[in-house]
Amino acid sequence: MIRNSRRRTEPLDHAELARLLPAPADPQLAASRQDLLEEHLMSEIHRPDHAPAASPGRRPLRRTVLFAAPVAAAAALALVVSLSNSAGTVASPQPVKAPVVQIEEGSTVQLASTVHAIAAAATARTTPQPGPGQYIYIKSQVSFMATRHNADTGESVTWVQPLHDREVWKSPDGTKGWLDEPGYQDKGGITLDNDEPRKQLSYTWLAAQPADPDAFLKSVYSTVSGTRDHDQQAFNEIGSIIREQLVPSGLAASLYEAAGKIPGVVVVEHAQDASGRDGIALARLDPQTGERSEWIFDRDSHQYLGSRGVQVREVNGIKPGTVVERTTILTRAVVDAKNQRPGAGQATA
Structure with a gap:
């Protein structure tokens, strides 16, 4: 089978x-x-x-x-x-074998100082504020994984998509959007319009959140449910915001400080994003899947570079060290219309 x-x-x-x-x-x-x-x-x-x-x-x-x-x-x-x-x-495009890396152990020794540096850098950066009718634009390069597992023999082969472009447009309230991922959907992309968006991922929802890290973290935990590890869900929710959203400047520091308070979060000294850039990562191991999600930041500027998912414990035949996800952010901006790309005079983050 x-x-x-x-x-x-x-x-x-x-x-x-x-x-x-x-x-x-x-x-x-x-x-x-x-x-x-x-x-x-x-x-x-x-x-x-x-x-x-x-x-x-x-x-x-x-x-x-x-x-x-x-x-x-x-x-x-x-x-x-x-x-x-x-x-x-x-x-x-045809998928290729998943890359395998040496697993570096995470540590909490530098967690507080690393979070503080990331939060300070986020506060110092100028973040554009989307206005009525405008869209948040994120361009990234991504690679995700699929595995074929033979339950009878125990043999598994892990494949990943070739690294490819992904562009997302989102209205501030999350009700309008567009996704263009060439080679992985119809030419030109697909609509993300939704009358009932996940408000916790929208810019409007974020802008209304408290700037206090403890209060913000409590708000994030209120969005998770079910029997899965709630700490991991909270970490993943914040990760989703960092990856494909624009964080209001007044909330940026609190968001990272809140993430540092989640139990199980560690610092990984060396992690590479999808572009091969080496940085320092905030990471957490999912106890159910055995995958460690890593948010990667530039070692000097502490700007967010991208993310990586590394299998740390074998689950469903996925071997330790297998890179199950790679992303890198290329552009983050505010544009005037859906499907419009940033040009001269438009604000980028």
């Missing part, structure tokens, strides 16, 4: 998924990629995927959406397969 195991990746039309899917069971996938999974699921509806040739008797690998997942995600996958087979589309 071939079982495709692994998680997904991150933001999308949550209301639509809620209508389509049954109530989820207790999930076993990394919460850090919950939003990306939904986004990728919706992008998959628009196109079939292509993967390395499978040996006889094995189902061909599909990409990031093929993970060991709860019932709801499995139902979504079935829906995706059904719809994508009939949709007109674009072929995606």
Whole structure:
């Protein structure tokens, strides 16, 4: 029997998924990629995927959406397969073997000083404020993972997407948006418009949050639920904000200081983003998935560079040291319209 195991990746039309899917069971996938999974699921509806040739008797690998997942995600996958087979589309690049790195042990020795330096740098930077009708624009390069696991032999092969561009436009209130990820959805991208956005990820929600780190952290914890580790969920929520959102300047320091207060957060002295830039990371090990999520910052300027997910403990055949996720931020800006890219005279962060 071939079982495709692994998680997904991150933001999308949550209301639509809620209508389509049954109530989820207790999930076993990394919460850090919950939003990306939904986004990728919706992008998959628009196109079939292509993967390395499978040996006889094995189902061909599909990409990031093929993970060991709860019932709801499995139902979504079935829906995706059904719809994508009939949709007109674009072929995606062939995945490649996942990179493997030496695992560096994290430490709390420099946690307070590192968080303080990151918070101070975030406060010192000028952050543009989106106005009515404007959009927050984030351009990044990303690579996410899928694993094919043979439950009978225990053999697993881990693949990752080639590093590729990803552009996201979001209205401040989170109700309007666009995602363009060439090679992984229809040419031109897909809409992220949503009348019921996850308000905790919107700029408007952030701007209304208290600047006190303890109060902000309490607010973040109020957004998590279920039986999964709440500390990990809180860490992942803040990570999602850092990765694909614009943080109001008045909240920037408190956001990082709040993250440093989450139990289990450590400093990893050396971590590389998707561009190969070496930095220092704030990280936390997910006790359920065995994956350590790392937020990577420039060692000197303490500016956020990107993220990395490293398997620290073997789970579902994913070997320790496997890099299951890589991202790097290229541009963060405010633009005047959806699908518009930053130009001369437009504010960047």
